[in-house]
Structures are given as C-alpha cells and as structure tokens.
Amino acid sequence: MKIAYKVWLDQNGKAFGDGPYELLKRVEKTESLHQAAKQMDMSYSKAWCLIRSLEERLDFPLLGRKVGGPSGGGSKVTPQGKTLMNHYKRFRKEVEKDLEKIYRKHFDDIERKKWK
Amino acid sequence: MKIAYKVWLDQNGKAFGDGPYELLKRVEKTESLHQAAKQMDMSYSKAWCLIRSLEERLDFPLLGRKVGGPSGGGSKVTPQGKTLMNHYKRFRKEVEKDLEKIYRKHFDDIERKKWK
Numbered sequence: 610m611k612i613a614y615k616v617w618l619d620q621n622g623k624a625f626g627d628g629p630y631e632l633l634k635r636v637e638k639t640e641s642l643h644q645a646a647k648q649m650d651m652s653y654s655k656a657w658c659l660i661r662s663l664e665e666r667l668d669f670p671l672l673g674r675k676v677g678g679p680s681g682g683g684s685k686v687t688p689q690g691k692t693l694m695n696h697y698k699r700f701r702k703e704v705e706k707d708l709e710k711i712y713r714k715h716f717d718d719i720e721r722k723k724w725k
Numbered sequence: 726m727k728i729a730y731k732v733w734l735d736q737n738g739k740a741f742g743d744g745p746y747e748l749l750k751r752v753e754k755t756e757s758l759h760q761a762a763k764q765m766d767m768s769y770s771k772a773w774c775l776i777r778s779l780e781e782r783l784d785f786p787l788l789g790r791k792v793g794g795p796s797g798g799g800s801k802v803t804p805q806g807k808t809l810m811n812h813y814k815r816f817r818k819e820v821e822k823d824l825e826k827i828y829r830k831h832f833d834d835i836e837r838k839k840w841k
Contacts, residue, residue, distance in 0.1 A: 616728065619728070
C-alpha cells in the first residue's frame with residue numbers, strides 16, 4: 610500500500626498546481642506557450658484558457674509578451690509568476706516529503722503485521 | 726488563497742480514503758450498510774460495490790454480517806476494518822495539520838506582500 614494525493618492552491622477554484630507549474634516551467638524553457646502546450650499534449654487554446662483562468666483567480670499576470678528576437682516574440686513568465694513558481698516548488702517538495710513520512714508513521718508498522 | 730488537497734491510500738487503485746472512512750463510520754453507528762449509504766446519499770448497490778472493491782485491494786474484509794438482534798441482523802465493521810479506521814483517522818488528522826503548516830510557511834509571507 611502507499612499514499613496517494615493531489616494538492617493545489619485554491620482561490621475560488623484551482624489557482625495553481627502541478628499542471629500549471631509544469632506548463633510555466635516549459636514556457637520558461639521554450640519562451641513559447643505554443644511549444645509548452647505542445648510538449649504537454651495540450652491544445653494551445655486549452656493552455657491559453659488555463660493560464661487566463663489562473664490569472665483571474667490569482668489576480669496577477671503569469672505570462673507576458675516577449676517582444677523581438679529572431680523568432681519575433683513569444684511568451685515569458687512574469688516576475689510574479691516566477692515568484693509563485695519558486696514558492697510552489699519548495700512547498701511541493703516539502704509536501705511530498707512530509708506526506709510520505711506521515712504515511713510511514715501511521716501505516717508501516719501495521720502493514721508489517723499484515724493487519725493482524 | 727488556501728491549500729486544497731485530496732489524499733487516499735492506494736493499492737492498485739484507491740484502497741481507502743475519506744469517503745470510505747465516512748461510510749464505515751456510519752455503518753458502525755447504524756449497524757446497517759443500507760442506512761449508512763442512505764445517510765450519504767449513495768445507493769446501496771454503489772456502497773456495496775465500493776466496499777467490495779476496497780476489500781479486494783486491501784485483501785481483507787471491511788464488513789461482516791451482524792447476526793440476530795431485534796432488527797434481525799445487519800452489517801458490522803470487522804476488527805481489521807476498525808484498525809484501518811483508527812490508523813486512517815490519526816493519519817488524516819496529521820496530514821491536515823501538517824499541510825496547513827507547510828502552506829503557511831511557504832505562502833503566508835508572500836501573500837501578505839501581495840506578490841509584489
């Protein structure tokens with residue numbers, strides 16, 4: 610047996626979580642929401658709507674326009690978006706570590722005894 | 726903003742979680758899976774199938790037959806089921822407390838600053 614979980618930030622609905630984090634991570638790398646969405650097997654319109662709904666709930670922009678460059682622009686993560694990503698990353702790592710520990714504390718012993 | 730999460734025990738699929746805990750809790754009180762399901766707005770057949778699939782994954786019985794009594798029988802939680810419930814209850818409480826703490830640690834400060 611093992612622990613399973615989903616965790617996210619809520620503000621009148623899902624405001625941030627693993628999926629959005631992954632998407633922004635890929636925007637940072639590719640500087641393109643098109644590319645980021647494609648890498649995640651997500652349609653561009655779905656990715657766009659997701660970002661817009663998160664921004665509405667968070668009340669700050671996650672993506673900005675990158676102007677110029679050889680490819681003629683693209684998307685970039687805003688400073689506020691980066692701050693959120695950094696906090697979320699550390700938060701998420703600690704959640705994982707702690708939940709695993711709590712699970713082991715409460716179930717390891719009883720599992721070894723095969724629930725007798 | 727706040728933290729939101731779902732947590733459950735997995736063994737080749739969902740093996741136990743808040744819903745099953747609540748259902749068993751009500752079986753303990755009512756000594757009837759019928760009554761317990763009804764209180765949770767769940768059909769008896771759905772509750773029955775849920776219990777069977779959990780038992781299959783856990784590899785031990787959760788419910789047994791209560792024989793006799795004025796109402797002529799009913800359901801009762803097995804000793805293994807009770808052990809699971811007790812462990813789950815303590816596990817769940819600690820999960821809640823810890824996740825709230827981790828959330829505050831990583832987001833309280835930045836929220837106060839309004840993500841500036």
